[in-house]
Amino acid sequence: MPEVFHTFASFGLQERKPMRFEADVFECEVEGEIPPELQGSYYRSGGDRQYPSLEDDIILNGDGMISAFHFEEGHVSFRSRYVQTERLKAERNARRRLYGHYRNRHTDDPSVSNLPQRDNTGNTFAFEHHGKLFALREDSHPYEIDLETLETVGVGDFGALQSTALTAHPKIDPVTGEWWSYGVFAEGEPDTRASLHVFDKDGKLIREQMFDTPYPGLSHDWGVTREHLVFPIMPLVADDARLRDGGPYYQYDPDLPGKWGVVPRDGDPARDMRWFDIPGLVMGHVMNAYTDGDKVIIDTPASPGNCFSFFADKSGRFPAMPETITQITRIIFDLSKPDDEAVSLQPVEGALGDMPRIDDRFAMQKHTTGYFALRDFPQMGVGQIMWDTGELRVHELVGAASQEPVFVPRSVDAPEGDGFILTVVDRFEEKRADLLVLDGNDVSRPPIATIKLPFAMPMAFHGCWVPR
Structure with missing residues (x-):
């Protein structure tokens, strides 16, 4: 008898169910006018389980779903497709669930116990580099995806890379074009x-x-500057013995401080790293990082407790809502000082939320503008921080919430922030989604255009814009 679909735990202590469909919408309905500068495609990746999961599943365990909004001469079309991983193909051939809990092979059906890249779902970041689109997942080598059709090409060729893990948050150097990564x-x-x-x-x-x-420990994102690298290790600890007992991959340990490694960009991490303790702070994402003299600065949404709310602590307790709320915080490492005096924190008042992005042309250097999904319930929307003045600008949403905002420059040589913000908005009461086009100079202004979809979409984590 086929299994039933259980709800899965998501961020913010939410429960969701998979949507399980691929879609094509030609000539999307548009309110307003698409700016003529938007010629290209906006790609996104998220997790959506096609076959039932075990109970107590989490959003990170979903099959990869790539979606794209293709912009051409004022017209927009939409497409979404599952990433055809070896894992998904095995389940489709069997016509049933074969895989168990997140990153725990000990909970799988015996028929797939030795499948290579068992956890490679490609469900975290739709990322473009050297003319190729990849579906990234931090514990695996990513799958290549066709830029037009979204069909799966196969696992990418990464040469003699020894690491089995390739971060879902790579950094492209805007000067050299290099793809910086870690695992x-x-x-x-x-x-x-x-x-x-x-x-x-x-x-x-x-x-x-x-x-x-x-x-x-967990390390989902990191910082790269022109002179330094920053490696955050969070106190959500993995343990093989726990996995063998059928337990979760991560367990939060509030007695451990977060560890932050800072090393010169041209140094040897094994020899030159300085590790700093930051207790009572958990982060998942990075807005940007840069070096200013002896100071290494990294901007990140940080929570006072475990923001990965679907992982319990070592006593079996899940976090309460206040522990999970992230606030954009500037962390400064003054390398001229001893370790116990080097770290300072500067939270941005009112900047509650996550999914931070910048104008990527200014990555790895001092930036003046940052964007994020504002989640100061009941106020929801898109936030913009003007770092030089501390001003917070907000595009408010009613009965809706924003996913990740992505910046698109008006032109290759436009000033920082002069362009557009693309962000998918979940319309809860209408059970559908819109893509908003906002003014990158001031997101508080009314939408320039709204691209309307006649259905809701699975939550996507991260995406990119590829000009045509």
Whole structure:
């Protein structure tokens, strides 16, 4: 008898169910006028389980779903497709669930116990580099996706890369075009082995260095400046013995401080890293990082407790809502000071939310504008921080919530922030979604255009704009 679909735990203590469909919408309904500068495609990736899961599943375990809004001469069309991973194809052939809990092979059907890249769902970041689109997932080598059709090409070619993990939050150097990446649990097991790796502008591996982290903790995003690298290790700890007992991959340990490694960009992480403690703070994403003299600055949404609300702590307790709320915070590492005096925190008043982005042309250097999904319930919307003045601008939403905002410059040489914000908005009462086009100079203004879809969409995590 076919299994039933259980709800799965999402962020913010929410419960969701998979939507389980691929879609094509030619000539989307548009309110307003599409700016003529928008010629290209906006790609997104998220998780949506096609087959039933075990009970107590989490959103991170969904099958990869790639979606695209194609812009051409004022017209917009939409397409979404599952990433055809070896995992999904095995389940389709069997016509049933074969895979168990998130990153726990001990909960799988015996018929797939030895499948390579078991966890590679491609469900986290639709990312373009050297003319290719990839579906990234932080514990695997990403799948390549056809830019037009969204059909799955196969696992990408990453040369002699030793690490089994390739972060879902790569950083493109806007000066050199290099793809900077790293991976924790780099040898495939939940341990302290990690890898720094860099690909040139053509996608060729030019650097890989192995190192160890202080403990086997979660590391979802990181910081790259023109002079330094920042590796955050969060106190959500992986443990193989727990996995063998059928337990969850991560467990929050409030007694451990977050560990933040800072190393010169041209240094050896195994030899030159300085590790700093920041207790009582958990982060998942990075807006940007830059170096100013002896100071390394990183902007991140940070919570006072465990913002990964679907992972319990070591006593079995799940966090209360106030512990999960993230606030955009500037963290400064003053490398001229001793370790216990080097770190300072500057939260931005009113900037509650996540999914931070910038104008990527200014990545790795001092930025003046940042964007994020505002989640100051009941106020929801899109936030914009003017870093030089501290001003917070808000595009308010009623009965709706924003997913990640992505910036598109008006032209290649436009000033920072002069362009457009693309963000998918969930319309809860209408059970459908819109794509808003907002003014990147001031998101508080009314939408320039609204691209309307006649259905809701699975939550996507991260995406990118590719000009035509």
